Amino acid sequence: MIYLDYAATTPLDPAAYEAMQPYLRPGGAHGNPASDHLAGKRAREAVERARAQVAALIGALPAEIVWTSGATESDNLALKGALEFYADRGRHVVTSMVEHKAVLDTCRYLETRGTKVTYLRPGADGRVAPEQVLEALTPGTVLVSLMWVNNETGVIHEVERLAPALRERGVLFHVDAAQAAGKIALDLRTVPVDLLSLSAHKAYGPKGMGALFVRKKPRARLAPQLHGGGHEQGMRSGTLPTHQIVGMGEAFRIAGERLAQEGAALAVLRERLWACLRELPQVFLNGEGAPRVPGILNVSFGGVEGESLRASLPELAGSSGSACSSATGESSYVLRALGRDDELANASLRFSLGRFTTEAEIDQAAEQVVAQVRRLRALAPA
Amino acid sequence: MIYLDHNATAPLDARVRETMLPYLGGPYANPSSQHRMGRAARDAVETARAQVAALAGASAGEVIFTSGGTEANNLAVKGTALAAPRGRLLYSAVEHPCVVEPMQALAARGWPVETLAVDGEGRVDLAAFEHQIKGGEVRLVSCMVANNETGVIQDVARLAALARRAGAVFHADAVQAAGKIPLSFPDSRAHLMSLSSHKIYGPKGAGALFADPAVPLEPLLHGGGQERHLRGGTENVAALVGFGAAAELARTELAARMAHARRLRDRLQARLAALPGLVSFGARAERLPNTLQFAVPGVHSATLLGLLDKQGFAVSSGSACASGTDEPSPVLLAMGVPAELALCAIRVSVGKDNTEGEVDRFAAALCGLLAGLGVSMPSVKPAAGVV
């Protein structure tokens, strides 16, 4: 099987895997990081080391990193936590239609609880412009939530331009950076984002692990969503899973080291793939007009039906629509928001390349896709 | 190091680790993805679900996977309260912070919240409870199966039956009980029951809530639709696989583990019985076979724990989640233990890999330390064979 679904999940980097091993074995570091004995202390040290590693990748302070069970939880904590804490500021949220389901479903839930949400439609380049956001603000807007990188198309939002404008207007800014961390350089010292969601398993770290950046200066406050022993400065209770945290820390450290070089390599591979696919008539690159992360290529194929296209490529792991929504069988709302009709949105493939993708895999994938698109088009009545 | 703090966390069983490694290093697909690798990951999660269900005689369809016991308890408490019209929420006076704090958070938002009194041994007073719920409008009653500090076991089936008669949902936190005593979700008559992987020699980062599908639950985590829309988020395949394996071992080895734990705990208890004035908490109630919480009057736990740690013994005073605070345990206070004595609490929780030798060494070390602290001791003859 050719794996080109890195945006859905990535394999655990071997170095991260190795780093986790001592915390999966007996030998004194298996303690509960909240315990005061040696086993607990060793675990706690490992946790704090990892916290610094994650902070370093995004230009944050270690104390600004709150561990969660994943970006879904981080998104939930950011939105629900901020809305609850700042209830006296208002009850309006501005977000985009192309956010990950974790943000959209949380917003829909907040709507059932009396929050008003504005969902901005992206332009033809797949992005929501800063001007659109600013125009949508009302005196009661508490929070804006906008992803840094869209998981389906790879387009990069203008977070650096929007953040200062929102800071000026006293509106909290949450950014889902699940697809951005380790792919593009993020420096929160210079970009005044207040809350930022991170996912380990999108960056060669373990599943079930994530973090939420919560700015200290100026201090962003949240009402905790998981109550209990008061872990993570009271923001997120629950025994810390040492081995997972260590894995995330190491993965983020590696990502920082490799970022530039890996980005360049992926850009080359992606161009190689696109060069083959664009030889076909009636293929469309989704998100063409905007800057994109190097590893994602989302293409719509005219004249073929989506289910048949996917069924023709059982040896190619890619996706159409985000993994989290593919179980429901809907056609991608992101592509429909871009202006592709239902049919074309359904006949789209997202190729997301990664650290271990080879040129041979790209060539094989291209060959298979081109052959099958031709076959299906030849099968179709005129 | 001699590790005697299994109620705080249990070290990952090597056999469980073996089941996890392939999912850390190998098939790594997102279980929601529709391709073949996604389906392999999905199958692994479903196998684990069946294994966890089997630990408590539940059906797979009743299992909601979470990131741990804290999340399971939060989902049980808040999920139930938010899905029903506002009403009274009751919880025992000896619950874990991850039940108490969600309850308090709801109280701050206007829910009427009450505690259930316990007797001197830490058992919920059934007659008082029956009287308490007569007032009606009770939405949720939460009472743990076994306490993490004292090990005391509650009569959950009776409590649940009473709660049901009053039209309330009953939640039982079984995080400490699972894998230590026989557990049956159906027989407990609870609607909701929480479990934690790392308490049963599984990996940290996984837990479960058994939930009767008839009970409306508002999810805590939205997004992605996983766990039948009750808990969004990409599944932590490796941790769930490990949780499943740990559950299977806990089920098949339960009798042996219980016997072993009881033998060690009772041995320790006998060794310590000679210490003057030593108070055991909950010792007259039915307790988890592995737990012994006691206090030597006048000797603060902070002092003793530090000294024991230096000598290589890992034990605790009570809840790990609350360590680092200088407050006496609310559990002990609820049992009527005076605050001064509660501040002297030491909890030993043995595990399946502890030996009699380790227990003896601990007892000897403890006695030695107490002697050094000036606690007058009768002469304690070491048991035969112990150095």
Next chain:
Amino acid sequence: MSATAAGPGVNPFGYSDAVWRRFTEAPRAGLLEGPGTRTGRAATPANRSRLQLQARISGGRIEDARFQAYGCPTAIAVGAWLAERAIGRSLDELAAIGAAEIRQALEIPDTRLHCALLGEDAIKSLVEAASAAK
């Protein structure tokens, strides 16, 4: 010569074997020409699925048949199955094939019922075209 899909051995999506084989191999796909060729066409609403069935009729029997299809694997399989079944049959025998038979032969689940109906419509269209030409 068009490529086949990944080959009959690999059927990871849970289609019935009958559907999968015809989708991947698509026997009798293509166009018929010449005298005696009759063409039937059908489509689902909004042209989501389209089926073309062609037959060359000689001496009251279908001598050769071809299909073309646009749609999901089941729709394509229906086309292939019809083209197969048509060979050697009279128009009346062909007309007797309805959605129920198509469903059963290909083990089509409820969610894909419309593909069987598409097949039935294509047959009707072909039979009409053949009768009109007489």
